[in-house]
Amino acid sequence: MSEQLLQQKKIEKSPWLWVPSLYFGQGIPYVVVMTLSVIMYKNNAISNTDIALYTSWLYLPWVIKPLWSPFIDMYRSKRFWIVGLQLVIGAALALVALTTALPNFFQISLAIFWLMAFSSATHDIAADGYYMLSTEPHQQAAFVGVRSTCFRLAMIAGQGGLVFIAGYLEQATGKVPLAWALVFGLLGLVFLALCAYHQWVLPRPASDALRAPHGDA
Secondary structure, three states, X not given: OHHHHHHHHHHOOOXXXXXXXXXXHHHHHHHHHHHHHHHHHHHOOOOXXXXXXXXXXXXXXXXXXXXXXXXXXXXXXXXXHHHHHHHHHHHHHHHHHHHOOOXXXXXXXXXXXXXXXXXXXXXXXHXXXXXXXXXXXXXXXXXXXXXXXXXXXXXXXXXXXXXXXXXXXXXXXXXXXXXXXXXXHHHHHHHHHHXXXXXXXXXXXXHHHXXXXXXXX
């Protein structure tokens, strides 16, 4: 009986504590992969031909993500996937920061962006499924606008705020690689902090925990 009450208490945790941050976090890696990477490569004197050829396919994981969606439903909990993938994305952002001064920066960072793209697409699957499991029907309707607004805010932050910061740091330091290293290092720290926050704040609904064969996330 006490366990049932505990589960109910967790489910009743206000969606305002985690829905905005979850969907803002969903938008950040998307805008990083699809937009920020292109701007960074352009600023680092990568040719337009190479940028177009090698970054134009980075959208693919979001297109084909239904192919592995059933696996996310079958293995572990969606909460586990959310927290774990945010950890991977945060680490990937930090790794990009470490590549900016390397001679083969383009090849290594591109591989990391592919990892980030697949991780982000998989995170989308888990986040949307978790949202349905962790909220009541009336809450799902009420938070539709919140989800889309927070995702769009992430787009604005990535396309505007982060580019502005990179430009400012470039002028302040006089070094393009260092400026982008600082931007991605900051992003990595923010995303790892977001991962830690979600590990603490995300509810553990019974309907999601039942999907974890080896225990709760």
